[in-house]
Amino acid sequence: MNTIIRRLHSWLFALLxxxxxxxxxxxxxxxxxxxxxxxxxxxxxxxxTRAVLAKLDGPVDIVSYANPQGDLRxxxxxxxxxxxxxxxxxxxxxxxxxxxxxxxxxxxxxxDGELILRYRDREQRLDMxxxxxLAQVFERLVRGNDRIVAFVTGDGERRADGVANADLGAFxxxxxxxxxxxxxxxxxxxxxxPDQTDLVVLASPQAAVSSAATKALVDYLxxxxxxxxxxxxxxxxxxxxxxADTLGIRVLPGELIDASNAALGLKDPRTIPLGxxxxxxxxxxxxxxxxxxxxxxxxxVHKREWQVTPxxxxxxxxxxxxxxxxxxxxxxxxxDFGFAFSRLSPSPAKAEQRVVVIGxxxxxxxxYLxxxxxxALGERIFNWLLGDDVLINMPSHGAPDRVLxxxxxxxSFLSIAYILVIPMLLLLIGGVxxxxxxxx
Numbered sequence: 001m002n003t004i005i006r007r008l009h010s011w012l013f014a015l016l017x018x019x020x021x022x023x024x025x026x027x028x029x030x031x032x033x034x035x036x037x038x039x040x041x042x043x044x045x046x047x048x049t050r051a052v053l054a055k056l057d058g059p060v061d062i063v064s065y066a067n068p069q070g071d072l073r074x075x076x077x078x079x080x081x082x083x084x085x086x087x088x089x090x091x092x093x094x095x096x097x098x099x100x101x102x103x104x105x106x107x108x109x110x111x112d113g114e115l116i117l118r119y120r121d122r123e124q125r126l127d128m129x130x131x132x133x134l135a136q137v138f139e140r141l142v143r144g145n146d147r148i149v150a151f152v153t154g155d156g157e158r159r160a161d162g163v164a165n166a167d168l169g170a171f172x173x174x175x176x177x178x179x180x181x182x183x184x185x186x187x188x189x190x191x192x193x194p195d196q197t198d199l200v201v202l203a204s205p206q207a208a209v210s211s212a213a214t215k216a217l218v219d220y221l222x223x224x225x226x227x228x229x230x231x232x233x234x235x236x237x238x239x240x241x242x243x244a245d246t247l248g249i250r251v252l253p254g255e256l257i258d259a260s261n262a263a264l265g266l267k268d269p270r271t272i273p274l275g276x277x278x279x280x281x282x283x284x285x286x287x288x289x290x291x292x293x294x295x296x297x298x299x300x301v302h303k304r305e306w307q308v309t310p311x312x313x314x315x316x317x318x319x320x321x322x323x324x325x326x327x328x329x330x331x332x333x334x335x336d337f338g339f340a341f342s343r344l345s346p347s348p349a350k351a352e353q354r355v356v357v358i359g360x361x362x363x364x365x366x367x368y369l370x371x372x373x374x375x376a377l378g379e380r381i382f383n384w385l386l387g388d389d390v391l392i393n394m395p396s397h398g399a400p401d402r403v404l405x406x407x408x409x410x411x412s413f414l415s416i417a418y419i420l421v422i423p424m425l426l427l428l429i430g431g432v433x434x435x436x437x438x439x440x
Contacts, residue, residue, distance in 0.1 A: 045082050049135045055142045058120060059089040065097045065104065066113040076113060079129055117141060139388070140179035147198040147386050149175070150185035152213070156206030158230070158361055160184070165367040168203060171378055180382070187213035193220040199385050200225060204232045204361035209239045218242050224347030226354050226385050230361035233296035234323050247341060248302035249357060256295040256335060256359075258318040270294050272314055272337075272360075273372075280311035280340055282356075282384050288373025296359035297335040305343050312338025312358065340384070354385050 062080065066072045073094055084090045097104045097112065107116075111127040119141040126137050140146075151160040151168075159167040160182040172182045185193065185200065193200055193216060200220060221227060221243075229243070233255035244250060257269040264273055272292045277283035292312070297320055300308055318333035337359035345353040362368050364378045383389070406414070 045086060046131065046135070049131060049138070050086055052135060052138045052142060053083065053087045056087065056119060056138065059091060060087070060138075060141070061118045062090060062092045063095055063116045063118075064092065064113060065095050065107075065109045065116075067098065068094070068096055072113050076115075076129060083134070136178045143179045143388065146179055146181040148194075148196055149180050149182050149199045149201060149382070150193065150197045151182055152187070152200065152202045152205070152217075153184045154186040154188050155209050155213070158203040158365065160201075160203075163366065166204075166362070166365050168364055168366070170366045171364045171369050171375065174375070175379075175382060178379075180386070187216050192216050193225060198226065199228065199382070201228045201230070203228075203230045204235060205237065205240075206235065208237055211239060214239050214242050218246055221246055221353075221355070222346065224345040224350050224353045227356075228381065228385055229355070229357045230364075231296055231298075231357065231359050232361050233294055233359070235296075245302070246304075247306065247339075247355060247357065248300055248304040248308070249339060250299050250301045251359060252297040252299055252320060252331065252335075254296075254320040254322050254330065256297055256314055256318050256333075256337065257321050258315055258333070260315060260317040266291075268293070272318065274312065274314075278310050278313050280309045281389065282340055282380050283311045283377075286373070286377065286380065288376055290363060290373045290377050291368060291371040292337070292360045293362045293368060294360065295337050297331065297337050298339055298357060298359050299336070300339070306341040306355070307343060309340045309342075310336040310338065311340050312336065352387070354387070356381055356385055 064073070064076050066076060077092060080090065080092050084092070097109055113127075113129070115126040115129070117124045117126065117137055122141050122144055124137045124140050126133055149160075149172075151157065151172075153159070159169065160172045161167075162169045176182060185197075187210060191212065200217070202217065217227070231251045236251050236253060255270060256272055258272055259269045261269060261271060261273050266273060270293060272295045273289060274292070275287070275289045277286060295314070297314070314333045314335045314337065316333045318335060319330040320335065321330050339357045341355035341357070343353055345351060347353075358381075363371075363374045369375050369378075
């Protein structure tokens with residue numbers, strides 16, 4: 001009788017295990033839960049990417065022209081699977097480019113695996129698959145048509161397409177990859193800012209700006225246009241005073257110096273490092289260190305209808321000095337050198353008008369763009385000015401522990417441990433186990 005009961009229990013246990021396995025298989029085929037235990041969740045999709053996907057309020061069709069031979073299709077599908085989990089109406093399909101070479105030439109397909117993404121009536125192409133490139137493509141799909149960014153030229157401004165150290169070519173080239181189109185704006189050839197312009201950039205004019213150009217910029221602001229004004233020290237052009245009066249600010253004479261930056265290894269006291277920022281829509285959550293060489297301080301001198309938010313501020317140790325190097329009666333820090341302006345737009349076509357004034361243009365130049373978070377801060381400024389508050393500031397997902405730094409003594413110890421100690425230990429354990437088995 002006991003034997004029958006034990007067998008019954010065994011069969012019942014086996015049946016329960018089988019039912020449990022079937023239940024687990026049934027549930028996992030309908031539900032999945034992925035946990036990222038890596039440092040800083042570095043293999044997970046960035047929150048900024050999820051935010052951009054949330055702004056796509058319709059299906060996205062992705063066609064990949066990938067050869068069916070090899071693993072390329074599987075790789076593309078695996079990468080896009082994370083995006084489909086966040087946005088289920090992303091549809092992926094594959095086309096064999098070898099079946100119709102004439103159609104591929106007509107479409108301009110030149111790279112194996114090239115993607116064409118379609119959202120509503122918009123289309124974007126991608127030939128390099130990464131989270132950053134995908135985020136930029138999704139951002140362009142959200143924006144629709146390219147944003148027109150007009151750079152004022154003709155008075156020695158920093159060139160948007162220039163390769164000289166002081167120009168902005170490297171940064172503008174990156175902007176154009178995320179759906180912005182840079183165009184020149186020369187007021188000797190045109191009297192007003194074109195209506196389709198989304199943003200005007202006045203980048204450190206070296207010569208006196210004409211009264212006609214100043215009037216055009218003031219009228220542009222009066223009509224609700226967005227403006228980025230980069231003002232370097234020593235360029236207090238009286239012709240731009242009407243523009244400053246419209247905003248209620250003043251570019252202070254002289255330049256900022258901060259002798260305390262020597263503790264950070266900076267030899268030039270005119271280079272202002274920032275690692276902490278006043279709270280603002282531009283710098284919210286921004287923690288990267290930025291460097292600003294040769295900075296002009298700014299001051300709000302008149303209250304206007306603008307909401308003014310300082311977002312770049314020197315340390316308390318900073319002071320101003322004259323351009324010839326004499327300190328004189330310099331102002332004591334902390335001193336602001338970056339203001340963000342916003343107000344209800346006078347134009348019925350826009351909800352809000354935005355302006356940024358910074359007492360430095362070098363931080364986005366070809367020479368200094370790669371310093372710390374300069375590039376990332378520039379991206380935030382342009383995205384805010386264009387009304388794209390979901391910023392594409394992709395964090396680095398590289399593993400912080402992928403490089404092992406050890407001394408020569410530690411390397412010798414590890415070599416001896418792996419070559420001699422561990423094998424000897426395994427042999428000893430094996431010998432003990434074999435001796436115990438013989439005794440038993």
